[in-house]
Amino acid sequence: MTRRETPSIVEQEAEILAHEAHPGEQYVLRLRAPDVASQARPGQFVHLRCGPCLPLRRPLSIQRTDPREGWIELLYKRVGAGTAALAEQPVGGRLPLLGPIGVPFRPDPRRPRVLLLGGGVGIPPMIFAAQWLRGRTPWKPLALLGSEVPFPFTPRPSRSSVSGLDGTRAAMPLLEDWGIPSRLASRAGLPGCHAGYVTELAERWIAARGHAEDTQILACGPHAMLKAVAALACRHGLPCQVSLEEFMACAVGGCAGCVVRVETPLGPAMQRVCVDGPVFDARAVFGPCA
């Protein structure tokens, strides 16, 4: 008997239940995918065929799931041919989907304060992490989300007080409704948002609390942001997991096309974002703390 992996990835045709366009070429896509909805964990993604003329699939992070109703929700930005084709897909249509795929976030229960740092299209895994941590012991998440374009939701002034961050009121309504505090950052001058980076908000929060030994970071966003997040984690001695993206073909580990160079105890290695990630320890990707 050939040694096997756990057969956890499902191939199915997923019906488009909703497909909303938002400013900044952003789209929220809801798909009927009961198996994925019931099995997926934050940080995992689906590999989606975007249209009949583009057979190679595109990896998209899962933003929310509803296992009871059997749907998953994705957020994507129209940036290339794949997402352009996807943006044209109508409600009621069907898209071939593979998922759930990848190593999820694995928060350390010894550090209940979880900073969820998301930037741009790196926001979805943070929403899913918030959904998963919500109401579970011992977690106390705080989401700090940044975007250079309008958020794909209408920000709302937060009703909750957050250490060091009460000068910034803009929050994400969904997270507020879930009882999870959040704050928004944007350098695009969006009202109520911090006019800067999410890492600046995180610094203020850590400084106001005066300690961080109960804190860890989960992050997803552009490479420059993740590099800054990794540096922040090093400055404060925080464990930090980052979710990466890379061009992908098979998404099951077969082609080694989506690699990232990481440091391992045995030396440098090229690891596959699809199945060795997409979640990696920040120090493996960005190097050990100086």
Add this chain to the structure above:
Amino acid sequence: MLLSGCVGFGREYTRVKGFSHAEVGAVCLKGTTLEPRLGNAPHRLCETPSGLLNAIGLQNPGVDRVVEEILPGLDPEEVHWIANVSGSTLEEYEAVTRRFDDTPVAAIEINISCPNVKEGGVAFGNDPDMSARVVEVCRRATNKPLITKLSPNQTDIAGNARRCIEAGTDALAVINTLMGMSVDLRTRTPVLGNDQGGLSGPAIKPVALLKVHQVHQVAGPLGIPIIGQGGIASARDALEFIVAGASAVGVGTALFYDPLICPKINRGILDYLEEQGIASVEALRGTLRTHAVQRCACG
């Protein structure tokens, strides 16, 4: 068969529910070199119209780890596992082949057509003398069936095939990827970290079909089987390769489109044979009826 470089070392696709190696005749493992290789820097992939450009760079753990740690986990009763040998020198090709000789692999494929390494690979495969010398040293190193994977990036693939047959190959894999490049207009740099890569997928199918037809003119009369490959994504594609002279066909990039595509291709082949009243794949092989034309390459 499932093609080298698309299915890792045989375990990866078992992550997909419903996937079974029983749907294929053979699985060709990832290209293996004497020493471990990290492979190329990202990006390693880029989708192009009807195709996929890749430059993986033969990332592999080295032949010792493949033989000692990976092959023991593969059941030879499940499917024919084929090793894929790459190298930068004749000595490396010989050493890696020799290492696989005393293992359960069913055959050894010699990759003299990898476009994504600086030494060896396609540099050997585009030179008929070097191609023949690689086959000769590998032939001396093993009694297992040898498959030589030919490059389309050469002027006379049929002539090269003849030299490889004379040097002792038992079969030919036709074709490997076509060399290509993609440019990022925002940065004005090549998209691939290796600058250039190998093009696969439906875009190269017409090229591959012609190469199979040309190689079949040489290999057919000598009874040397051809594994046709290059853009096969449906039963019709597979059938065209068989008509052109392939004894078997390989699927690579299409697995990325649909990991469960092989049973669909198999079903389609059987349906066609039944519809046409053809007894077997063997009866269809090489039945292409070409037109009696005077060819002119002048446009």
